[in-house]
Structure formats: C-alpha cells, structure tokens
Amino acid sequence: MPDRTYPIDDNKTLEEIKYRELFRVTEKFHSSMDINSVLAEIIQTLKRVFPTYDYFLLLSNDHDACEDLPIKNLEYNSENATAIASYVNATVELEDTEYPVMYAPLKGKQGVYGVLQVKSLLTSELENSQIDFIRLLANTAGNALENAKLYQQSQKLVEDLRLIDEISQKLNSTSSLFETMNYLHNQIKKSFQAAAIGFIILEDHRPRVLEGSSSYFEEESSNELIHAVLKKIENTNESLFMGEIKQMPLSVQTFYGSLMAVPMIHSNAVNGLAIVLGNKPYSFSFEKFKLLQSLIQRSSLAVANLMLREKLEKLVITDQLTQLYARNYLNDMIEESMKSDRGGTFILIDLDDFKEINDTFGHQTGDQVLIQVADLIRKCLRSTDIGARWGGEELAVYLPDIPIEQGAQIAERLLNHVSQQTKPAVTMSCGVSNWDPCKPDGLTQLFSRADTALYEAKKAGKNRISVKKI
Known part of the structure; x- marks a missing residue:
C-alpha cells in the first residue's frame, strides 16, 4: 500500500486520521518479518500524523540498524534516566520540559525491545489523545518487532543447525588432520568473520599449535595469549567470551579487540582449545559464541580420533629409538x-x-x-x-x-x-x-x-x- 498523507478537512477529523493510520500500519506490521521495515514504518506513520514532532528509536546495540533510520543506542549507563525508566519499567514516561518529550516502550509479549522517543517542536503539552495514539503505535510496533525477531532467530537457528550438521558430516568423512583443521578454519572464518583462528592441542600439558591455524598463532608473540587463555580455563573447563580483551596481554590488545575461546573436551578432559579473535571490540554476538561452542564440541571427538590415527600411523613409519623414519x-x-x-x-x-x-x-x-x-x-x-x-x-x-x-x-x-x-x-x-x-x-x-x-x-x-x- 503506497504511503500517503491526510490533509485535515471538514469531513475528516484528526482522530479519524490517526485511527485509520493505526489500522493501516497494523496490517502492514503483520505482513512484514523484517525488523528494519517495522522500524521504518513507525517513523513514517508518526511523520504523517504528527509532522511537527521529532522522533528517535532508542534500541539496544545488538540490532544491526539501517543507517537511514533515526536510531540511537540505548545503554544502561546513559544519562537519559527517563528513557531508561521507560525501557526497564515498560511504561510511558513524560518529560515536562519547554518542548515536551514522551518515551513509549516498544513492548512485546516476551520483553521490551527499545523505546520510542517523541519530542514536540511546540511548547504546548502533549494531549491525552496524542499520548494514547503514540502508546498504541508503540505497543503494536513492539509486538511486530517481537514477531520479526523471533522469525529471524528461528531462521538463524535453522542456518546454524545446517552449518553444524554440514561440518560434522565433513569432519567424519575426512582422514587427514591437516585437511580437517583447514576446513574448520575456513568455515569459522566465513561464518564468524574472524580476524584470526587458532587450534591448540595439549601434549604432556604443553600447548602445540595445529596446522590450519592463522599465521598469528605461528608467531612467538601468540604464546603469551595461549598461556593466558589456558590459565583462565584450566580450573573451570568453561569457554571464554570477551567483548573486549582488556584482561589479555597488551601484545594481543594491539592487534585484536575481542576473543572467544572454547576448550576441546574429550573423555572429560581438556585436550585442546580453539581461539577466535575479532579485529574490534564486540566483533561477536553472544549467539555467535554459542554457535562456536556447538561447533567445537561437535568437532572435538573427530579431531581427537584423527590425532590418535596420525599417532598410530607415525608409529608404523617411525623408528622408536631414533625417531627417524623406518x-x-x-x-x-x-x-x-x-x-x-x-x-x-x-x-x-x-x-x-x-x-x-x-x-x-x-x-x-x-x-x-x-x-x-x-x-x-x-x-x-x-x-x-x-x-x-x-x-x-x-x-x-x-x-x-x-x-x-x-x-x-x-x-x-x-x-x-x-x-x-x-x-x-x-x-x-x-x-x-x-x-x-x-x-x-x-x-x-x-x-x-x-x-x-x-x-x-x-x-x-x-x-x-x-x-x-x-
């Protein structure tokens, strides 16, 4: 349905325009599963109904926002206490300033996804009918956003499961450790846009970097990072997720901004780990971190089996005393x-x-x-x-x-x-x-x-x- 504006005349009251517009936008919301389309429709509707207002969408930084939309990051340490109160309490909040400002939560059934900020360019107070309309629009948009996010999450889950299954099949069909690690490296780099990837195994409790790792892990400077990560996971055997790697050595922080590390566990013991580095802070979402955990957990058994196979093959072709070839x-x-x-x-x-x-x-x-x-x-x-x-x-x-x-x-x-x-x-x-x-x-x-x-x-x-x- 093409966008249109409604001139106010004797046959149409402003109230009729608002609720017809609300009905129209509700239909449009239900037909879209694209988050940016929903956000754009909120702004366009408000501009048609209230052309003398300014609008901003205050969203958490996990949303890949379209640059054409008036979007600001909503952060808990923000100085805008009224916006935070609207988000946390899921309530409409008003600021009684020279130019009135209203904050309406974009609320769905499962949570709040952001806040709609409406600022009047006139000094007069917002009328109750205007507040009610903006509240209804925000609630409708919140439900639409929730549906769109759930749809995108389900699609992403299907893609992730397909990727895990594809990698598992490939790993189980290869007989070369070198080929396996190269394949895993390429898949992680493609799926996570990683800057550097390292696969480290423990031999007599000493780390050894496997072929298939990024060149950074072949340099001596990477040893400091590897030992720092091992030290953090040695007691818990749990994965590391660092949006900012301020706790890592300065030599690492010079080149990279974020880190994920997942231990390779076989027979209830850590026999290696995978380290994935991003160029900038917060290069990886928490969903990407969970996906990496699944990939490495699925890969650990295949890698352990291939390492055992290579050891056995080496025994066959190696003289045990001199360690030269047979x-x-x-x-x-x-x-x-x-x-x-x-x-x-x-x-x-x-x-x-x-x-x-x-x-x-x-x-x-x-x-x-x-x-x-x-x-x-x-x-x-x-x-x-x-x-x-x-x-x-x-x-x-x-x-x-x-x-x-x-x-x-x-x-x-x-x-x-x-x-x-x-x-x-x-x-x-x-x-x-x-x-x-x-x-x-x-x-x-x-x-x-x-x-x-x-x-x-x-x-x-x-x-x-x-x-x-x-």
Whole structure:
C-alpha cells in the first residue's frame, strides 16, 4: 500500500486520521518479518500524523540498524534516566520540559525491545489523545518487532543447525588432520568473520599449535595469549567470551579487540582449545559464541580420533629409538620421488667402530649416541628430505631434487657435525649415490651404488665420504 498523507478537512477529523493510520500500519506490521521495515514504518506513520514532532528509536546495540533510520543506542549507563525508566519499567514516561518529550516502550509479549522517543517542536503539552495514539503505535510496533525477531532467530537457528550438521558430516568423512583443521578454519572464518583462528592441542600439558591455524598463532608473540587463555580455563573447563580483551596481554590488545575461546573436551578432559579473535571490540554476538561452542564440541571427538590415527600411523613409519623414519617408509618415498622428481641423492651412513662404544660404555650409551646422531641429521635436513634408520648403527638420508655434488656437500657437513658434537665422540662414514631420470635405474641399483661407496669410505680409513655417481 503506497504511503500517503491526510490533509485535515471538514469531513475528516484528526482522530479519524490517526485511527485509520493505526489500522493501516497494523496490517502492514503483520505482513512484514523484517525488523528494519517495522522500524521504518513507525517513523513514517508518526511523520504523517504528527509532522511537527521529532522522533528517535532508542534500541539496544545488538540490532544491526539501517543507517537511514533515526536510531540511537540505548545503554544502561546513559544519562537519559527517563528513557531508561521507560525501557526497564515498560511504561510511558513524560518529560515536562519547554518542548515536551514522551518515551513509549516498544513492548512485546516476551520483553521490551527499545523505546520510542517523541519530542514536540511546540511548547504546548502533549494531549491525552496524542499520548494514547503514540502508546498504541508503540505497543503494536513492539509486538511486530517481537514477531520479526523471533522469525529471524528461528531462521538463524535453522542456518546454524545446517552449518553444524554440514561440518560434522565433513569432519567424519575426512582422514587427514591437516585437511580437517583447514576446513574448520575456513568455515569459522566465513561464518564468524574472524580476524584470526587458532587450534591448540595439549601434549604432556604443553600447548602445540595445529596446522590450519592463522599465521598469528605461528608467531612467538601468540604464546603469551595461549598461556593466558589456558590459565583462565584450566580450573573451570568453561569457554571464554570477551567483548573486549582488556584482561589479555597488551601484545594481543594491539592487534585484536575481542576473543572467544572454547576448550576441546574429550573423555572429560581438556585436550585442546580453539581461539577466535575479532579485529574490534564486540566483533561477536553472544549467539555467535554459542554457535562456536556447538561447533567445537561437535568437532572435538573427530579431531581427537584423527590425532590418535596420525599417532598410530607415525608409529608404523617411525623408528622408536631414533625417531627417524623406518626403512620401509624411506623405500616408498624414494619410489614416489623417482616417478615425479628430476633426480635425487641417497646417503648411506655407518657409525665407525660402534661396537667399541657399546663395549666400552654399554648399550644404553650406544643408544644415546645413535639418538644424538639422529638429532644432528634432522637439524641439517629440509622438511622434504627424509632421514631414516637403515638398521643397527646404519642410517640413511634421501634428498629429493638435489644433485649429487650438492648431496656430497651435505654429507660432508653431517660428517663434521657428528665428529664434533657427539658425546662420547663418534665418527661416521658415508656412501653417496644418485639417480637420474634420463637413465634406467631402480631402488636396488641406487642402494647398491651407495653400499659400494660406503665400503670404499670404510676401506679408505673411515670418517669420510665416498661418491658413486650413476
């Protein structure tokens, strides 16, 4: 129905205009489930009936207001005591000032949703008929607002349940922890407009940031935040919701304004937590906080199961003493590399006179020496390189896409580190070989060349490398 104004003439009294307008706006309210449409209709109706008044809608700050509407935030610490009294007591309040002001609560059956402020531009007092009309309009609008809010809440609840169900299905269908955490990160960022997201697990009561977290949580500066959050939840196991993070370290407050943290609980114990940060204070509503709690609670079991699975898989491919890879895993990775890479270098390592270490210091010390050498190997390798235990005191290193000349330099560096940094001191010999995609080759031939080179290094006096190029 198009908006219209009513000129006052002999055939229409102001009272008729007001109640026809009230009837019209009531019909319009019942046909709308949009909060901003209801608020706009209140103002438009008042402007038509009382063109010499000013109007404001005083609403709580949980409403995403349309910028075109005359809306002010209604806060409990406001200096406007009359407006607060109208809101708290759900009563019409009048201010007896030079220009009369009326406050009418926007009241529904379940609560008060704001206050309508009407200010006369004339010095004369508001008439009872005007007060009654504004009260009726506010009451009608309050019911309409309530219906619209309940409708929007129900729609949002359906969306949230759909999101939770979708994420649960996805988490239960993935077998990779990395893939799972990346998916969860993307969904939280999309649904919450989060500035940073961190997934932290506890290993021996120490926090470890999982892959899939935002880059902020990979920086050392995030450690202060993680420990502060853990300290707050360690006794209660309850989630944190901070509209303003004034209680957090200053290093965090520099970049972020609000925080949500939800513990990952499995078998009645906290084994991790999710931290979601917003750029500004009050970036997240309480409804968003409850949604995050549901998401993390649903995700905790899947994450725990995937972590257990990865631990079991790691046990299968890892040598328990040195924590280097097992030989079978090394073989598989080299075969994969031979299918896709442009070449690679293989280093076969044998600790010199290792039997004497065992005989002199005992097998436990011998094991510690092996662990020391394995640690030195790990420190020298890239993330794509593979260090493995070949058997007994023999170790191996594979360097994909590394030419044999560079591989020999790496072997020389390892040789020096081991002789200088082990205690009791031990030396080693290395046989270095390579493969070339332009020449027919296989694992057996690659290993055979390295073994031959290792034998030559031993024969030449030990504590040295020997190279056998394809």
